[in-house]
Amino acid sequence: MVPQPAPEWQPVCKICERGTLVRKKVFRMSGPVVFIGFVFLIPSVLGIIASILLFFGVLSTGTSGSTRTKNEVALNMRKAGVPESIIADVLAGNADRSDSQIANQDRTILDAQEKVKSNLAIQVAAGERMLQAGIPNSIIRALSTEGRLSTPGIAGSSEMSEWLDGATPEQREMFQAAKVQFHEPPAESLHAVREMQQAQIPVDVIYDVRMSKDADVQAWMGARHEALQDAQNKLRDNKETSGFALFFGGGFAVAMGIASFVGGLLGWLLVMRKSVLQCSVCSAVVNAS
Numbered sequence: 001m002v003p004q005p006a007p008e009w010q011p012v013c014k015i016c017e018r019g020t021l022v023r024k025k026v027f028r029m030s031g032p033v034v035f036i037g038f039v040f041l042i043p044s045v046l047g048i049i050a051s052i053l054l055f056f057g058v059l060s061t062g063t064s065g066s067t068r069t070k071n072e073v074a075l076n077m078r079k080a081g082v083p084e085s086i087i088a089d090v091l092a093g094n095a096d097r098s099d100s101q102i103a104n105q106d107r108t109i110l111d112a113q114e115k116v117k118s119n120l121a122i123q124v125a126a127g128e129r130m131l132q133a134g135i136p137n138s139i140i141r142a143l144s145t146e147g148r149l150s151t152p153g154i155a156g157s158s159e160m161s162e163w164l165d166g167a168t169p170e171q172r173e174m175f176q177a178a179k180v181q182f183h184e185p186p187a188e189s190l191h192a193v194r195e196m197q198q199a200q201i202p203v204d205v206i207y208d209v210r211m212s213k214d215a216d217v218q219a220w221m222g223a224r225h226e227a228l229q230d231a232q233n234k235l236r237d238n239k240e241t242s243g244f245a246l247f248f249g250g251g252f253a254v255a256m257g258i259a260s261f262v263g264g265l266l267g268w269l270l271v272m273r274k275s276v277l278q279c280s281v282c283s284a285v286v287n288a289s
């Protein structure tokens, strides 16, 4: 036998005095109104879900778009030889700081070029004296290149030692003096190299400056300026575009969410139920709470 729950106390109907009043949940509103309530409620719930998804979708699209642009411009600047610290400033939008760092690099390079030129003039004079003393041009050039790069090796080449064997004492003396002079560049040109290193100028550009490859240096400076300008433009455009998309896409999602919520609230009010006592015989209804 299945145990039956103890029957609740059920009051007797005051109207027919025969039936008992049974507790029931009924809609507060009439049938058509409840129908309209459901018509409001169901799309509203879907609308709230859709607006939440849309909102986060817009947010993540905007974020991934700007990340992609940042990676792209960083790569372009890196290729153009822009130092990492300047790239970081450009990405962070510190235009003043990146511009002044680039200007500082330009100034440092121009200074170094001046120093290399004056140093070169001294070497050219020494070279002319050596040429007059009958020292071959190739030997002088090798000595000068070696001095400028501070890389010993060329002077020890077989060509050079062969020539030295056959040189006059006077030529040899001049050669050794020039070697010292070329190998010990003036303190100020060493200083210029240090300044270029501090300004984070790439080693190959420093090499070009020291070798007086002015056209190459100029090209590098131009390409770097262009890459920087391009990066700043792209970042600004991207900021505007994604700001626009976030504003309208996000705004639309929020508006849809609010409308859905209000609609849902209205629908919920229309389909609310209440607790009543209903007579089992005459169906009379008494409010209960």
Ligand SMILES: [Zn+2]
Residues within 6 Å of the ligand: 013, 014, 015, 016, 017, 018, 019, 020, 279, 280, 281, 282, 283, 284
């Ligand atoms: Zn009754």
